Amino acid sequence: MNKMRVILLADSETERLDLVDMLKNIDYIQLIGDFIAEEEAWQMMERSPADILLVGAGSNGERYAFTQKISTHYPQAGIIMIEGELQEETMHNALFAGAKDVLIKPIAPEKLMNAIYRIHQLKERIGTAKQEAPQKKIRKSELGQVYTVFSTKGGVGKTFVSINLAAALAKDAQKRVVLVDLDLDFGNAALALNLYPKFTISDVIDDIRHVDSDLIESYLIPHESGIKVLPANSQPSLNEFINAEHIRIILEALRESFDYVIVDMPARFFETIMPALALADHLLVITTPEISSVRNIKSMLVTLKDLNFPQSKIRIVLNKADSRGDIKKNDVEATLNKKVDASIGFDYRRVLSSLNRGVPLVHEYPKNILSKNIDKMKIQFEQNEPLKA
Template identity: 35%
Template sequence: MRRTVRAASTTPTRCTGRGNAMSTHETTQRERVRVFATGACEGFEKLRESLAGHPEIELVGASASVADGAAALAGGHLDAVLHATRSANLPADELAAIREHTRAPVLVVASSGSSRMLEEALDSEVADVLLLPQLVENVVFAIRKATHTTRQAHPAGGGRHGKIVTVFSPKGGTGKTVTATNLASALAKFEQRKTLLLDLDLQFGDAAIMLGIEPEKTIYDLVVAPGELDTEKLAGYTTKHISGLDILPAPLRPEDAELVTEAKLGRLLEVARESYDCIVVDTSPFFHGPMLATLDRTDELLLLSSLDVPTLKNLRLALQTLELLSFPKQRIRIVLNRSNSKVGMKQNEVESALGMKVRFEVPSDRAVPLAVNRGKPVVLDEEGADVSRAIRSMAKNLFPVEEAAKKQRRLLPAFARS
């Protein structure tokens, strides 16, 4: 099933008093467990109200049915889902519908559960069953336990848990592919990060061509190949670039894009995380199903802007849509491409239009189209160009804590000598 969400067109019910919390309490929210509530049963509304006021829980939204909450379930970066039912049996169809959107642990809340429901739950993927009424502290404990167990059950294979960096803009031609290809090249070549570039502009992706690669295999070949996806299988479908990055290009024919479903993409990203330090995702200007699956797993969303009014207008809509999807605002970084263009608009105007600070500036440079036409990333083609320096600095900034630790390690021997 393919879903396309137009900017600011979905309206999952938001919980009272929480709508503006993203901007005001960002630090606290990061530590809270992000929960979405679906379904209904006696006592559930009261429980939701108690959870909304609980300091350990961020109730990101609620919907009466799974279908109504689809956008937030898919894009909400959820740690857990509470699903309420009036049925005395496990609501298998509703649970399967939730699974289409998120891998977050699901706790079933029931007002009239039976021992049969508990037995069914043992054989299912359900993390817990809570029969109401319950003390809110018990529910919070169960939610914490479910999220903890899920983390232990899905450890990053081989100790890796790659960072997913998604490059997006709701406007075509803003420089998404230039940024994604160069950022991925800089991460691989200069930061020595094991990097995968995933082209999610599924119909008209041109990341491979910008890198001068003629791929034999694409994401289409991977998703139609029989058998379970694992890291070895993924490695068989990627193509190595001279910078050291691996690329999984977009399908060669636009009609093949349909086969890259949300579910397949979700699994692909989970597997990629196990074998890469960083997965850079190039995108198209739409919130389609695979994009929602990507957003759900995105650690850093690079939102590309430029100094023009139509792009700003679309970016504002995109920010509204991201809020409706409950995407955490603290993961959004505004990138101002062609930041030095003299076009009668200043950076501070962009910032006040978007209500967010510009995090990275990338200047306009003739070296970019020259490198694009040569099929080489500009960070390798013109290492000294301002645009290359800007993108390298962006790459460095994506791993700030580890970068500080690396510097510390470099300093230690000198310190020991003194």
Template identity: 30%
Template sequence: MSNTSEFDAEGIVFVDPDEEVRRQTKAVFEGRVQLLESIADAEDSVIAGDADVVFIGPSLATAEGVAEAAALSELDPAVIVVLAAPVDVAGDVLRAAIRSGLNDVVEAPLTIAAVTEALSAAERTQRRRVEAPPPEPRKPMAEGRLITVMAAKGGSGKTVFASNVATLLARWGDPDRVVIADADLQFGDVALVLQVDPKHTVVNAAKEGEKLDAQFLETVLATTASGMRVLAAPLEPAFADEVPTVTYTRILGMLREMFDYVIVDTAPSLDERLLAILDKSDTVLFVVDMDLPSVKNAKLALETLRILNYPANKIKLVLNRSNSKARLDVDEIERSLRLPISASVPSDGLVPASINEGIPIVESHPKSKPAKAFEDVTRILLEARQQPQEGQKKRRFGR
């Protein structure tokens, strides 16, 4: 836990009618936050100018409690209102909190670290809300482009490809228009590689079912330091079953309407989910490592896609660790896979170092050879956007 001596509690109010909850909160913050029993008391505090931030406790995490809390913002739009909800809070309460204009929802019981993070995010949002004109609904410059990164073998570096390409698209354009989705629902590492600690994952979106809309989906996304958005994989492998394939592809479709670029990092398996994602993709970056098992698996996967009549012009082969000591012949790889190599990324000790730091190599070492190679890969995607997609019809692999 963070040291309370470093925590500025001035103007922070915590509201909960449960005496035990207030007692626990008092202990955590060493009595440095103002504790109130009711939202009516909080209203008095807001009117008196004593409250800058109001945390609504878990006992009030109900539709009625949220409605009352929303009135605090109407009293003073500059006041930040955050709901501290239990982990098992009902979905309709979360929706009500989001739609009523509350600044954030955090997990109860509160910790100093969670409060500090929530305040930082809420203050940024509040500044935009108070100082800027009302934002227009998010609209991509056209229908967003869905780019899938896949590999037929684990350890081929597809997550590194996906994170670096997404980072470059965000840097070269508008970070707020780029989202990376982790479709490896059991062992996805996108959030880890991008040093993001997501409050929510795709499971939260999936649980909404048919009620899911763009407004709620926006709140599920995490944000990197650069402003790029992240749809995180479930925190535990068992939760993957809570995200049906049809739901995941629907979520991707919604992201495509919200963003200019949707980068999807996939699991190394040619299963129903991957086939459904490929069916929705504009471009597929197929990562092939410079070793025989990777080439063999890639050949099998590509042959399967050909049998399913998948358009070959969507697939861009990218060679990873192209300077590997395996000394495989590139021409031979192209003949075996029956596709040209579109780009190659060399091996470099800086790459694993950047992964451990949680900073894509295009940011940590932008002049390195791998970073320049990732720039080449990203330019391929930008060029593909400018080219008409000849003869592309939506197809379900002949099914």
């Protein structure tokens, strides 16, 4: 590993001395300046820009403005902010000021080493993304279509529909498809595809100020079906630092380089995921032929209307429909006062097999009636794409 050039801007003389001692024990670090005054640190950056800045936030966060100034003038520098305590507000302030990581006092040497190493990995990913950028298909005049798959009733098959719709769209080798798992509480799209993610949505958010259509590619996981996946967090506790602005930035970056962005949503409304509704070209509302599910969806449609969501973008998808069941497609339409746009069907054994094997049904069993219905749904939606607002 090449030595990382570091500038330290501490909050106090005691902190400065402690951090200098820690940094001297890291063999891949070259400390080129350690200061307490902002002016001195800025002058050092002008003379010899560093790879990493360790910046104390100050007692009242007075260093956020300085951090933002550094990140604006030297976006290639990795800033690690040092905070006095862990609070959601301070974390957000630090990240939006340009920090790529946050350390909480007192700082353990191993945590400092890990933070610096993560910055090193990030810089390598940025370099790789820039090298590969000319090979990517970036549309300048047309944004990709966003298919948001949603239901406020659990167990209706949102993830199954999301995965198989994405895989069906990816059968066209000329199209680029990405699946975003926004079920931040219980997301399992990666597991259903037999993927074990190295990066999740939290890793993207750690570098949210610098996210663009090139950099975000380095966080995606390719699947043999042809789709790429941005997984949800494996630890729900990380979700408290995700907000609606993060989601908007991520989805807009993906629309720039993918033909289709499929979003697997959580089973509830809340502010963080609202951009996935606002940016949707198609909102696939999933229901099943059960009284509880249909009534739940009826209430959901009322909420969407109250939110002024464009009714022309709503697509009702009936999943797990069995011809032998008591509730028919016509019953669902009558209850919802809205036509069913697509009906997938029911095949418990085949669906379970495909999920266990991590292979989308449309690839595992392409001649299955469910696969044919998903292909038909895909074609129908492609031919009936609403105009963008």
